[in-house]
Amino acid sequence: MPGLNMADIEKMSARDAFGSALVAAGEKNPNLVLLGADAIGSTRAAAFADRFPERTFNFGIAEQEMVSAAAGFALCGKVPIATAYGFLISLRACEQVRDDICYQNLNVKLMSTHAGLSMAAGGTTHHSTEDVAIMRSFANMTIVAPSDALETVKAVQAVIDYNGPVYLRMGRGSLESVYSSEFVFEVGKSIQLRDGGDVTLIAYGIMVAEALKAAESLALEGIEARVINMHTIKPLDEAAVLKAANDTGCIVTAEEHNIIGGLGEAVAGCTSAAVPVPVLRVGINDIFCGIGPEDGLRAKLGLTAADITAAAKKAVALKR
Amino acid sequence: MEKLNAEELGCKANEIRLDAMVMGKQAGGGHLGGGLSSMDIMTALYFNVMNIDPAKPDMPDRDRFILSAGHKAVGYVPVLAEAGFFSKDLLSTFNKLDSPFGMHPDMHKIPGCEASTGSLGHGLPIGVGMALALRMDKNPARIFVLLGDGETHEGTVWEAAMGAAQHKLDNLTAIIDYNKCSMDGPIDEVVSLEPINDKWASFGWNVIRVDGHNMSELLDAFAKAAGQKGPTVIIADTLKAKGMPFAEGDYLWHYGCPSDEQIEETRIYLEEK
Numbered sequence: 001m002p003g004l005n006m007a008d009i010e011k012m013s014a015r016d017a018f019g020s021a022l023v024a025a026g027e028k029n030p031n032l033v034l035l036g037a038d039a040i041g042s043t044r045a046a047a048f049a050d051r052f053p054e055r056t057f058n059f060g061i062a063e064q065e066m067v068s069a070a071a072g073f074a075l076c077g078k079v080p081i082a083t084a085y086g087f088l089i090s091l092r093a094c095e096q097v098r099d100d101i102c103y104q105n106l107n108v109k110l111m112s113t114h115a116g117l118s119m120a121a122g123g124t125t126h127h128s129t130e131d132v133a134i135m136r137s138f139a140n141m142t143i144v145a146p147s148d149a150l151e152t153v154k155a156v157q158a159v160i161d162y163n164g165p166v167y168l169r170m171g172r173g174s175l176e177s178v179y180s181s182e183f184v185f186e187v188g189k190s191i192q193l194r195d196g197g198d199v200t201l202i203a204y205g206i207m208v209a210e211a212l213k214a215a216e217s218l219a220l221e222g223i224e225a226r227v228i229n230m231h232t233i234k235p236l237d238e239a240a241v242l243k244a245a246n247d248t249g250c251i252v253t254a255e256e257h258n259i260i261g262g263l264g265e266a267v268a269g270c271t272s273a274a275v276p277v278p279v280l281r282v283g284i285n286d287i288f289c290g291i292g293p294e295d296g297l298r299a300k301l302g303l304t305a306a307d308i309t310a311a312a313k314k315a316v317a318l319k320r
Numbered sequence: 321m322e323k324l325n326a327e328e329l330g331c332k333a334n335e336i337r338l339d340a341m342v343m344g345k346q347a348g349g350g351h352l353g354g355g356l357s358s359m360d361i362m363t364a365l366y367f368n369v370m371n372i373d374p375a376k377p378d379m380p381d382r383d384r385f386i387l388s389a390g391h392k393a394v395g396y397v398p399v400l401a402e403a404g405f406f407s408k409d410l411l412s413t414f415n416k417l418d419s420p421f422g423m424h425p426d427m428h429k430i431p432g433c434e435a436s437t438g439s440l441g442h443g444l445p446i447g448v449g450m451a452l453a454l455r456m457d458k459n460p461a462r463i464f465v466l467l468g469d470g471e472t473h474e475g476t477v478w479e480a481a482m483g484a485a486q487h488k489l490d491n492l493t494a495i496i497d498y499n500k501c502s503m504d505g506p507i508d509e510v511v512s513l514e515p516i517n518d519k520w521a522s523f524g525w526n527v528i529r530v531d532g533h534n535m536s537e538l539l540d541a542f543a544k545a546a547g548q549k550g551p552t553v554i555i556a557d558t559l560k561a562k563g564m565p566f567a568e569g570d571y572l573w574h575y576g577c578p579s580d581e582q583i584e585e586t587r588i589y590l591e592e593k
């Protein structure tokens with residue numbers, strides 16, 4: 001990636017990686033414009049705003065206007081990147097996303113930060129735990145959720161190069177590195193991070209690192225887990241899912257999202273039609289999550305490696 | 321509740337400012353900029369203007385306060401504690417796992433809190449609903465909705481502004497904390513609200529402009545609003561982070577964590593006032 005040093009990226013928070021990637025993309029494409037809603041600083045899109053002030057538009061605290069205006073930009077030949085926290089794009093501007101972006105099938109990139117529970121003590125109003133369900137239900141929409149800083153940088157560039165509406169879902173803080181070596185990121189093509197024949201763990205975002213840890217502890221107990229990073233949740237990489245169902249006979253999905261409408265349902269929907277195997281879903285069990293630090297909340301809600309490990313054992317038992 | 325006079329209110333507000341800072345510090349940070357710019361407004365309401373009884377938070381004819389700019393919870397929660405809705409000991413749990421309080425208020429967990437808020441632009445429409453419902457019941461309660469200035473960028477604020485005028489809601493008072501800053505910067509550089517008085521007047525509201533850090537002006541404004549026909553907006557000129565001498569007027573203090581030294585500096589600064 002021009003101007004970006006991989007070693008530096010690995011140390012960045014997801015938001016900072018996002019900012020750097022935006023600048024790199026802006027250098028390449030003069031039609032790229034940045035739209036914000038009084039959170040250009042806190043989403044870290046500010047790096048782009050500093051570099052390209054004439055291509056940056058702050059709408060104030062008016063997310064609905066921002067998303068509809070993005071449609072206007074796209075209709076006049078620009079490539080708008082509309083940025084806000086996940087709940088604001090998916091909930092506040094929900095109808096604008098459906099009618100103005102998806103229905104009109106415009107080349108707009110909705111780039112959200114503070115995914116899942118990463119706004120922690122912000123509480124329910126600031127958690128983004130329904131966004132994937134909402135975005136999945138819109139025809140024409142593509143959903144991408146990177147799992148570490150390096151993948152965030154690649155994902156930003158890939159979705160900008162991709163033609164059509166995209167919802168990019170990014171976290172807030174530092175992410176554990178998932179990738180140790182160079183890899184190719186392609187929208188719609190999942191990445192297998194580990195092979196195994198007993199169970200497949202499929203995750204996205206922050207839960208990929210947890211799935212890798214779960215696979216390690218399962219291995220100690222003689223259970224070999226395949227781990228798939230499903231960075232594109234829609235369109236789902238059905239080939240990889242069906243292959244996993246055939247090869248390992250059971251699947252556990254993991255996501256920092258309500259289990260209703262998320263990756264788990266997408267995977268179960270895919271397997272049930274072709275290779276019906278047990279699919280267990282690790283996620284938020286349809287509750288509002290409350291207040292607390294990120295780690296504490298995730299532990300309380302059952303979103304840790306240990307929870308994935310337990311689900312994997314259940315899944316393995318179910319297939320016998 | 322016993323009503324404090326203007327001078328007492330000023331002292332009370334400054335005491336609570338320090339509670340808010342300590343709480344924000346313990347939590348590792350908080351929205352002190354907006355929490356402190358609104359402190360005099362909230363103190364005037366809770367310790368003089370509103371008909372409330374912390375011992376009876378469900379009293380049917382109580383006045384209602386809605387913190388539409390929910391991120392100001394770091395200021396609001398210690399006001400409720402000081403008013404006696406719950407013990408001040410609880411403040412140290414702010415933002416911790418399973419605490420009743422976090423960055424945005426939860427009505428099911430905080431005694432005295434009338435609505436869960438946090439996403440901006442919800443409070444005024446909720447207030448319209450309350451005002452209509454209470455009027456139907458001939459309930460004399462007044463409804464006060466506190467908005468951030470940046471918050472009024474949201475379209476829902478103006479939908480509610482039209483609705484409140486249409487329904488001639490005498491019992492509804494909005495207060496705008498006009499600290500001239502939102503999150504990304506000075507509000508005139510983000511999206512300006514000017515001419516703010518004319519905008520609200522043209523939407524059919526009575527407009528009262530006050531110094532939001534002058535208790536006498538605030539008390540007069542609330543008294544005047546009570547006698548008006550139709551909804552009233554009090555536009556309060558304030559300073560972001562008011563009371564923290566190193567931060568007053570600085571949008572970068574929208575969210576922040578004061579050091580022990582800064583809390584001490586503030587204590588001395590406020591005591592001299």
Ligand SMILES: Cc1ncc(C[n+]2csc(CCOP(=O)(O)OP(=O)(O)O)c2C)c(N)n1
Pocket residue numbers: 037038039061088092351353354355357389391438439440441467468469470471472497499501502503560574
């Ligand atoms: C609908 C919505 N958009 C964005 C945010 C994120 N946010 C929290 S506070 C804030 C700035 C608020 O500015 P203002 O209303 O002026 O409040 P104050 O300056 O008094 O803190 C923003 C953008 C939010 N909470 N809700």
